[in-house]
Amino acid sequence: MPIRLATPASRAYAYPLLIRRLLQTAIAAAPAQEIVYRDRVRHTYGTLNERVGRLASGLARLGVEPGTTVAVMDWDSHRYLECFFSVPMMGAVLMTVNVRLTPAQIAYTLNDAGAEVLLLHRDFIPIFEAFRGQVRSLRKVVLIEDGAAAEAATPWAAAEFEQLVAESSPDYAFEDFDENALATTFYTTGTTGDPKGVCFSHRQLVLHTLALLCACASPAYGQSFRHGDVYLPLTPMFHVHAWGFPYVATMLGVKQVYPGRWTAADILSLRAREQVTFSHCVPTVLQLLLAEAQAIDANPQGWKICIGGSVLTPGLARAALARGVDVFAAYGMSETAPVLTMTRLQQAPTSPASEREVETRCRTGLPIPLVELRLVEPGSEVPDASSLAEGELTVRTPWLTPCYVGKPAASEDLWREGYLHTQDVARIDAQGYLQITDRLKDVIKTGGEWVSSIDLENLISRHPDVLEVAVVAVSDVVWGERPHVLVVPRPERGKDLTAQEVRDVVVTAVADGVLPRFAVPERITFVERLEKTSVGKINKRALRDQYGTDVDRSLAPGPCRPTVR
Amino acid sequence: MPIRLATPASRAYAYPLLIRRLLQTAIAAAPAQEIVYRDRVRHTYGTLNERVGRLASGLARLGVEPGTTVAVMDWDSHRYLECFFSVPMMGAVLMTVNVRLTPAQIAYTLNDAGAEVLLLHRDFIPIFEAFRGQVRSLRKVVLIEDGAAAEAATPWAAAEFEQLVAESSPDYAFEDFDENALATTFYTTGTTGDPKGVCFSHRQLVLHTLALLCACASPAYGQSFRHGDVYLPLTPMFHVHAWGFPYVATMLGVKQVYPGRWTAADILSLRAREQVTFSHCVPTVLQLLLAEAQAIDANPQGWKICIGGSVLTPGLARAALARGVDVFAAYGMSETAPVLTMTRLQQAPTSPASEREVETRCRTGLPIPLVELRLVEPGSEVPDASSLAEGELTVRTPWLTPCYVGKPAASEDLWREGYLHTQDVARIDAQGYLQITDRLKDVIKTGGEWVSSIDLENLISRHPDVLEVAVVAVSDVVWGERPHVLVVPRPERGKDLTAQEVRDVVVTAVADGVLPRFAVPERITFVERLEKTSVGKINKRALRDQYGTDVDRSLAPGPCRPTVR
Numbered sequence A, B: 001m002p003i004r005l006a007t008p009a010s011r012a013y014a015y016p017l018l019i020r021r022l023l024q025t026a027i028a029a030a031p032a033q034e035i036v037y038r039d040r041v042r043h044t045y046g047t048l049n050e051r052v053g054r055l056a057s058g059l060a061r062l063g064v065e066p067g068t069t070v071a072v073m074d075w076d077s078h079r080y081l082e083c084f085f086s087v088p089m090m091g092a093v094l095m096t097v098n099v100r101l102t103p104a105q106i107a108y109t110l111n112d113a114g115a116e117v118l119l120l121h122r123d124f125i126p127i128f129e130a131f132r133g134q135v136r137s138l139r140k141v142v143l144i145e146d147g148a149a150a151e152a153a154t155p156w157a158a159a160e161f162e163q164l165v166a167e168s169s170p171d172y173a174f175e176d177f178d179e180n181a182l183a184t185t186f187y188t189t190g191t192t193g194d195p196k197g198v199c200f201s202h203r204q205l206v207l208h209t210l211a212l213l214c215a216c217a218s219p220a221y222g223q224s225f226r227h228g229d230v231y232l233p234l235t236p237m238f239h240v241h242a243w244g245f246p247y248v249a250t251m252l253g254v255k256q257v258y259p260g261r262w263t264a265a266d267i268l269s270l271r272a273r274e275q276v277t278f279s280h281c282v283p284t285v286l287q288l289l290l291a292e293a294q295a296i297d298a299n300p301q302g303w304k305i306c307i308g309g310s311v312l313t314p315g316l317a318r319a320a321l322a323r324g325v326d327v328f329a330a331y332g333m334s335e336t337a338p339v340l341t342m343t344r345l346q347q348a349p350t351s352p353a354s355e356r357e358v359e360t361r362c363r364t365g366l367p368i369p370l371v372e373l374r375l376v377e378p379g380s381e382v383p384d385a386s387s388l389a390e391g392e393l394t395v396r397t398p399w400l401t402p403c404y405v406g407k408p409a410a411s412e413d414l415w416r417e418g419y420l421h422t423q424d425v426a427r428i429d430a431q432g433y434l435q436i437t438d439r440l441k442d443v444i445k446t447g448g449e450w451v452s453s454i455d456l457e458n459l460i461s462r463h464p465d466v467l468e469v470a471v472v473a474v475s476d477v478v479w480g481e482r483p484h485v486l487v488v489p490r491p492e493r494g495k496d497l498t499a500q501e502v503r504d505v506v507v508t509a510v511a512d513g514v515l516p517r518f519a520v521p522e523r524i525t526f527v528e529r530l531e532k533t534s535v536g537k538i539n540k541r542a543l544r545d546q547y548g549t550d551v552d553r554s555l556a557p558g559p560c561r562p563t564v565r
Helices: A020-029 A045-061 A078-089 A103-113 A122-131 A161-167 A202-217 A241-252 A264-274 A283-295 A314-322 A355-362 A408-414 A453-461 A499-511 A540-548 B020-029 B045-061 B078-089 B103-113 B122-131 B161-167 B202-217 B241-252 B264-274 B283-295 B314-322 B355-362 B408-414 B453-461 B499-511 B540-548
Strands: A034-037 A041-044 A069-073 A093-096 A117-121 A140-144 A157-160 A182-188 A196-201 A255-258 A278-281 A304-307 A326-332 A339-342 A372-376 A390-396 A420-428 A434-439 A444-446 A449-451 A466-476 A480-489 A523-526 B034-037 B041-044 B069-073 B093-096 B117-121 B140-144 B157-160 B182-188 B196-201 B255-258 B278-281 B304-307 B326-332 B339-342 B372-376 B390-396 B420-428 B434-439 B444-446 B449-451 B466-476 B480-489 B523-526
Touching: A020 A045, A020 A078, A020 A202, A020 A241, A020 B372, A034 A045, A034 A078, A041 A045, A045 A078, A045 A161, A069 A078, A069 A103, A069 A122, A078 A093, A078 A241, A078 A255, A093 A103, A103 A122, A103 A182, A103 A196, A117 A122, A122 A140, A140 A161, A157 A161, A182 A202, A196 A202, A202 A241, A202 A339, A202 B202, A241 A255, A241 A278, A255 A264, A264 A283, A278 A283, A283 A304, A283 A314, A314 A326, A314 A355, A314 A453, A326 A355, A372 A420, A372 B020, A390 A434, A408 A420, A434 A453, A444 A466, A449 A453, A453 A466, A453 A480, A453 A499, A466 A540, A480 A540, A499 A523, B020 B045, B020 B078, B020 B202, B020 B241, B034 B045, B034 B078, B041 B045, B045 B078, B045 B161, B069 B078, B069 B103, B069 B122, B078 B093, B078 B241, B078 B255, B093 B103, B103 B122, B103 B182, B103 B196, B117 B122, B122 B140, B140 B161, B157 B161, B182 B202, B196 B202, B202 B241, B202 B339, B241 B255, B241 B278, B255 B264, B264 B283, B278 B283, B283 B304, B283 B314, B314 B326, B314 B355, B314 B453, B326 B355, B372 B420, B390 B434, B408 B420, B434 B453, B444 B466, B449 B453, B453 B466, B453 B480, B453 B499, B466 B540, B480 B540, B499 B523
Parallel strands: A034 A255, A069 A093, A069 A117, A093 A182, A117 A140, A140 A157, A278 A304, A304 A326, A480 A523, B034 B255, B069 B093, B069 B117, B093 B182, B117 B140, B140 B157, B278 B304, B304 B326, B480 B523
Antiparallel strands: A034 A041, A182 A196, A326 A339, A372 A390, A390 A420, A420 A434, A444 A449, A444 A480, A466 A480, B034 B041, B182 B196, B326 B339, B372 B390, B390 B420, B420 B434, B444 B449, B444 B480, B466 B480
């Protein structure tokens, strides 16, 4: 047996990995650093620390104790950052509510998590009113007025956030406890059924923060987040802890800027005013920002933006680079806290960027420290230690959700063979870079071979007249499935775009040996917009529902089988 | 109670923090990166991984199993790096032997640790022969021929290192085990008594590696260690894991260069040849390198060198900067794995460096993530949550030795009040920077006030004719103690240096209000050299023994009290 550390002094050296410790580093090393909330609040890390104590004292007065679930419905704000620390530091569980779900879905998630206290921004009162009374566990609601009184009466509010903070003591005695205590929970809207709850412990979030900072801080040629940077999240803080970056930013002790509810114009002016250098968002948000930058002829030079949530296409990456944005991809999911991999250049960037550079920026990248990736045969039940060159991505790392809360069957399925199954299909190249090639649910199986819908989307996105593109599978009696390409043309110049032009892009790639012959799509549809999910991703599920069962009978007449995925 | 993570799937998500995981990141992301051993070996991380497996298989054949202590006596080499991984990855304990101790001391430490296997470089055969037969636990010795056969017969050797590696299988099945398993042990020579053993677990070293990389990778203006750097250690690997940097370098996946036994000339040519950009050493080594650089007129521009072990004086820092070296200080000790703090510039450096910049580079810096510093009244027995502005530095962090092995009283003393006591006196300024002002054992208490021997050393080191300086306390019947200044003049230009000139430096500082009046030394002695410890620090203990009891009776006649420290 390995010798285990256990000595008379072992009680003294014990040091649980608690979220409190991330804040402590910042307070010791950057007490005067700034935290900004749009044009309304500008204070220091010292004040953050004080308000974290006040909030805990206030919540304790409302009955919050270790184990209580405290739900938050707020925009990205200094308040939300305070909740990221204060609630878990009490030993309570922070539930970050996805405010883009329907009232019924939100009620479902609050009930499922047993939320007892809700911190509610006044903008979400109409949603709250729609489900009020349906959440059995809810005992107290704290209204966040955010500088303006609510329009209607709020007799159900037990307190107002700022008042609670102001009237409570900054000297809350945060104590050490088991690092495996739950810190956060939130719900992911999967492809089927009700939203599923995931959860993370203090230990998991501390390790995720350390490993993510190692990865962010160490690139040689940009794509970095380190001292001297100014941070602005463009991912909702309810969406997987804003990918963990608020914890990283705080531990680093850098200036943080929170935008509240925003438009693209707000963000561009906030960025310029506060000299923001690091952000992260989904491709759709980047597209919005670039459109606005073009409209007002802004060049946000030196802005590093990490892209996740959906694939970063070469077309979008080039558009960002042309505006001076140091754009790059990362990969993860709700179940993984979220970050697993992040890309970085291994050679100095050029201007304009080479084909290879753009490709590297769009790859989902290299595993961050402590992440083990393994590619397996999809659906394989046989444990196999080896990793394939291409297959379903499975992972181990210390920050994976242990389960879907209260869903044993789904949890078992997630964790087959001791690895978390991502349902993503991927390749790993000789340099170790991961490339997600498809969602297992999206993969197009045609004639017994796979066609990557993401490869097709990437390729077609490069056409200058294409604004957005999505490829879904349609069922087909001869081939099993065939790709269906949905294209949003670029507003002005894309109006004359034809299906043949789109098809030709693929035909050329086939001639170049980049894609297999059977990837050439027969069906190309022009649409005005692509439906997005609540977190801004293209909603493949909705597109499949709408277009996936539309069999192209001209190819092979016969009965239409329902698409079962 | 906080909710603890425990679910049906919890077995699957368990992920112990094992040293194996640091290597895994590197192998996945940088399989083709280089590892160099002087001019003899040049291979890849892929080969490192393979040799780590082979070494484990070979050690297993020699009877090493989980819990076995494997001692190493080698120069800094690719082999030592392999031991850093292979031995702990087996669940065995790596003992890094301080080869500069006397044979009797080495035998003491091997016995104390119960070392069963010794990996022995042929250069240390004479030392080994001197204590052979005195280590009861020793069962097997592996000779490291390092490219040349031993001069005498070695009938006691069970195997030769390279042969063992070559003949053993690369497919050792490293398994998961408890992250609190012991990984390493080594001995620190304190101020009194026998060497004391400290020990560290897998969890501790993984967390130290992550936090150290966070600190090293994130500075804004140099003083960094990240992708693109080339690593060369100049601290022995037996000295607190070469400060943990080989683990950081490997996790990063950067090129590593190991120098073996070296002279300053070897290092400068190796640095130039392999384009080394990051090293770490004690001040004495830096001084050696700068002298050699001056002799051959080399300018190792862009070399980042982290200084620890002893105080970095402004004089030495300026000399390094003048040669283009990005020099900066860190702080830690054997008991702390070792790194606790590291300095960094918060403004772009200038050329020449401003007084303030030099001062910042010499400060012991800011706490790295997860480090909690607390200054307490020295010798205080009363627990007190508050931190003083100046006092004895006590710490908490997840990588502190739980004890001195087999020494309960010393362990209790180390860990009073739940904090590890460093015996160093320090200040923390408004920006959070730690400044070690003295060793508690070295502190000069004169007339009830403290004079910092380090402040005096720093000040006097700036005189252009001073090469090295040490200040020790001499006992004094009137004042309790007085400072005694020992000066090594610079070879050519220092020959005319007078005691009055040295004293005037302090007098000026007193006039400027920088030092108290009673800091002006009466006793100044010129010496040819200052005795160093086995790890290259100035040996204050020996100097105190030699000069400390030399009471200056001219100040106040009376009986001489023995100095008890």
